[in-house]
Each structure stands twice: as C-alpha cells, then as structure tokens.
Amino acid sequence: MNNDILQRLTATIAARQGAASESSYVAKLFDKGEDAILKKIGEEATEVLLAAKSGDSAQLVYETADLWFHCMILLAHHGLSADEVLQELARREGVSGLAEKANRKKS
Numbered sequence: 017m018n019n020d021i022l023q024r025l026t027a028t029i030a031a032r033q034g035a036a037s038e039s040s041y042v043a044k045l046f047d048k049g050e051d052a053i054l055k056k057i058g059e060e061a062t063e064v065l066l067a068a069k070s071g072d073s074a075q076l077v078y079e080t081a082d083l084w085f086h087c088m089i090l091l092a093h094h095g096l097s098a099d100e101v102l103q104e105l106a107r108r109e110g111v112s113g114l115a116e117k118a119n120r121k122k123s
Contacts, residue, residue, distance in 0.1 A: 022098040025085065029092045045089055053093055057086045 032042040060083040067076040
C-alpha cells in the first residue's frame, strides 16, 4: 500500500494547525481544542458503525476515511503523526493478536 497520501495529509494538517480558524475546517478544530476534536471522532466512529450495519460498502469506506482523517488531527494535536501509528502496526505484524493482548496484561 502507498502511504504517500498519509504523508500529504500529515503535511496539510500541520500547515493548517497554525492557520486562522476562518481559513480552514482543520484550523477551526484546532482552535476549538481537544474536546472538539474528540467529539468529532466520536461522531465519526458512530457513523462508521452505522455504515457497517447498513451493509453499504461505499458508505463504510467514506465514513472510515472521515474517522481516520479526524484521528490524524488528534494525533497532530498531540505532536504525533500517522507514521507512529504505522510503526506500531509494523511492530505488531506477525504477532498473534491473542499473544499481543496477553503481553499488554503483563505490563
């Protein structure tokens, strides 16, 4: 899979983080703060669930894209990017989900 889009989105989000809130939706979310970002993620997650339950594959993809985008905004709010998430997924690759969960309980 090509992660160029994630890098471009990360750069766009970073550029808009310091912009005037009147200039972009992302800037407006940053200005409103973390609670507004979290609320939006909750809304998007609910929309993903509803799309999944509806059986509409195109809507599920659309809503998942919205959720991922808003999660990227939250990551940027915390000084993180999609790269850290991709690194964590790479770390987990090939590890049984059951084993990974058991290791979390030991920590």
